[in-house]
Amino acid sequence: xxxxxxxxxxxxxxxxxxxxxxxxxxxxxxxxxxxxxxxxxxxxxxxxxxxxxxxxxxxxxxxxxxxxxxxxxxxxxxxxxxxxxxxxxxxxxxxxxxxxxxxxxxxxxxxxxxxxxxxxxxxxxxxxxxxxxxxxxxx
Amino acid sequence: xxxxxxxxxxxxxxxxxxxxxxxxxxxxxxxxxxxxxxxxxxxxxxxxxxxxxxxxxxxxxxxxxxxxxxxxxxxxxxxxxxxxxxxxxxxxxxxxxxxxxxxxxxxxxxxxxxxx
Numbered sequence: 137x138x139x140x141x142x143x144x145x146x147x148x149x150x151x152x153x154x155x156x157x158x159x160x161x162x163x164x165x166x167x168x169x170x171x172x173x174x175x176x177x178x179x180x181x182x183x184x185x186x187x188x189x190x191x192x193x194x195x196x197x198x199x200x201x202x203x204x205x206x207x208x209x210x211x212x213x214x215x216x217x218x219x220x221x222x223x224x225x226x227x228x229x230x231x232x233x234x235x236x237x238x239x240x241x242x243x244x245x246x247x248x249x250x251x252x253x254x255x256x257x258x259x260x261x262x263x264x265x266x267x268x269x270x271x272x273x274x275x
Numbered sequence: 276x277x278x279x280x281x282x283x284x285x286x287x288x289x290x291x292x293x294x295x296x297x298x299x300x301x302x303x304x305x306x307x308x309x310x311x312x313x314x315x316x317x318x319x320x321x322x323x324x325x326x327x328x329x330x331x332x333x334x335x336x337x338x339x340x341x342x343x344x345x346x347x348x349x350x351x352x353x354x355x356x357x358x359x360x361x362x363x364x365x366x367x368x369x370x371x372x373x374x375x376x377x378x379x380x381x382x383x384x385x386x387x388x389x390x391x
Contacts, residue, residue, distance in 0.1 A: 175354060177351050178351065181343065181351070188386065191327060202320075218308065220307060224296075225300050227292070228295075232296060260297055265298075269301060271326065
């Protein structure tokens with residue numbers, strides 16, 4: 137029996153990789169939830185741009201603002217905002233629930249319970265929402 | 276994408292995501308649905324203008340628009356890589372995503388600084 141001859145290859149051998157469909161995320165509910173969560177960012181960006189557009193319309197004057205409001209009352213924008221609301225709420229809930237895992241808060245060397253960190257986020261959410269509503273609804 | 280930029284981009288993603296999570300729902304409900312549908316009385320253009328003129332509101336609006344755009348850029352970039360398996364387009368996607376966010380932030384800054 138001759139000893140095996142070892143030959144070093146210059147390049148790494150090609151790994152075997154199973155081809156994954158582009159639709160891999162539809163195979164399981166948890167995958168679909170993950171991709172939907174990631175895609176909420178599209179509505180975040182679009183709403184940021186709508187807000188920028190609104191600021192510009194307000195600054196340009198009453199006519200520009202009235203035109204902007206006509207757009208907002210169109211079925212297209214009402215539909216967009218209905219979907220956007222679901223998306224941003226999904227983002228908020230998943231974001232707050234992940235916060236204790238992304239940022240571990242320690243007090244006197246003890247890790248704060250997850251529920252407390254998430255709860256603080258929900259409290260801030262409620263407080264800030266109330267403040268914005270107060271500023272926009274006061275007469 | 277330079278390696279040294281990664282922590283900054285992640286920070287912008289994180290802070291922008293927090294801004295969006297805390298503030299976007301109430302804005303969408305009021306400005307996107309309740310005011311256009313007439314559920315609640317919308318503030319007039321003069322009232323909004325007076326509010327926007329305040330320096331604190333300008334800072335608020337800049338944060339409100341720019342940071343969530345960077346949040347989108349970072350998240351959308353990786354969703355495109357993973358979801359659509361576009362790893363070979365890494366650079367193009369990064370440039371388009373962060374470039375769009377940068378442009379949006381610049382327009383917001385310009386609008387809020389130059390407005391009367």
